[in-house]
Amino acid sequence: MAKVRRVPVTELQPGDLVARDVLSEDGRILLSTGVRLTRTYIDHLAQHGVEAVYLPDTAPPRPPAPEVSRRLRREVTNELRQLTANLRRTMQQSAAAVQLPELHLDTSGIRRAVVRVVSEVITHPAAALPLQELRQADEYTLLHSVEVCLLSTMLGRAMGIRGTALVDLAMGALLHDVGKVGIPTAILNKPDRLTDEELAIMKRHTTLGWVMLREQPDLPPEVALVALQHHERWDGRGYPLQLAGEQIHLFSRICMVADVYDALTADRVYREGIHPTEALAMMAGPMREMFDPGALETFMAAVEQVRREGTA
Numbered sequence: 615m616a617k618v619r620r621v622p623v624t625e626l627q628p629g630d631l632v633a634r635d636v637l638s639e640d641g642r643i644l645l646s647t648g649v650r651l652t653r654t655y656i657d658h659l660a661q662h663g664v665e666a667v668y669l670p671d672t673a674p675p676r677p678p679a680p681e682v683s684r685r686l687r688r689e690v691t692n693e694l695r696q697l698t699a700n701l702r703r704t705m706q707q708s709a710a711a712v713q714l715p716e717l718h719l720d721t722s723g724i725r726r727a728v729v730r731v732v733s734e735v736i737t738h739p740a741a742a743l744p745l746q747e748l749r750q751a752d753e754y755t756l757l758h759s760v761e762v763c764l765l766s767t768m769l770g771r772a773m774g775i776r777g778t779a780l781v782d783l784a785m786g787a788l789l790h791d792v793g794k795v796g797i798p799t800a801i802l803n804k805p806d807r808l809t810d811e812e813l814a815i816m817k818r819h820t821t822l823g824w825v826m827l828r829e830q831p832d833l834p835p836e837v838a839l840v841a842l843q844h845h846e847r848w849d850g851r852g853y854p855l856q857l858a859g860e861q862i863h864l865f866s867r868i869c870m871v872a873d874v875y876d877a878l879t880a881d882r883v884y885r886e887g888i889h890p891t892e893a894l895a896m897m898a899g900p901m902r903e904m905f906d907p908g909a910l911e912t913f914m915a916a917v918e919q920v921r922r923e924g925t926a
């Protein structure tokens with residue numbers, strides 16, 4: 615038999631030749647031996663939760679994981695940048711209107727990029743840990759959202775979420791702060807503490823994001839719920855609805871953990887991030903009441919594990 619090697623789905627390229635049948639979880643053949651891969655096939659495999667495919671051993675070696683992870687971040691960031699720029703323009707055009715404009719978001723590009731993120735995180739969980747890069751105020755929300763997407767995917771996977779549900783979680787996490795396009799940049803980028811009035815305006819990004827996303831026929835309701843609920847706290851002291859415990863959707867509880875971890879550890883222009891170990895200690899200590907205990911525990915174990923593997 616010809617020599618084959620196992621290649622993670624995230625590293626497959628269009629044109630690669632399938633060397634062994636690829637089966638779904640329930641044993642159906644998704645792709646037969648001898649098929650040449652296309653981008654659609656690769657996305658399809660990721661959506662079915664396939665982790666790796668056998669290719670002939672003659673193919674050239676693939677780039678290492680960190681490079682893949684950088685390329686993915688760039689791809690997702692670009693898609694999200696495009697979507698938010700369109701949204702912001704629509705919002706500005708309708709600034710005089712009392713009602714929100716009717717929005718038709720094309721989320722297909724984002725979905726394709728997210729599917730690749732999911733398969734990347736499945737094969738290289740360490741790629742989900744935030745890249746330590748200085749974040750400018752105007753790009754902060756964008757880059758933060760991408761990291762929250764990666765971390766939420768890692769945590770969701772560790773909590774047993776699979777297949778399209780994992781993709782939906784990743785979409786929700788990527789779009790969790792999309793409502794910020796409707797918040798004045800002077801408030802968004804203010805380095806000092808917000809006044810009570812500014813804080814009240816800032817908090818509206820949750821409902822605003824939900825209103826924008828819930829009408830989109832291509833997005834399942836859970837995706838919009840993450841935008842609405844990602845500041846709800848397990849102890850019921852969050853916003854906007856002061857939901858508590860399991861009243862908060864699991865995706866939102868996962869996103870909350872990822873959101874806080876990345877916000878604590880990120881280096882910003884006006885504030886240096888906290889060391890990951892210290893951030894985890896704060897989350898398990900003084901901030902504990904905010905989080906779903908199961909999600910927090912799984913997150914801590916997952917971060918510790920991928921950090922250990924990353925440095926091994």
Ligand SMILES: [Fe+2]
Pocket residue numbers: 790791819844845
């Ligand atoms: Fe937020």
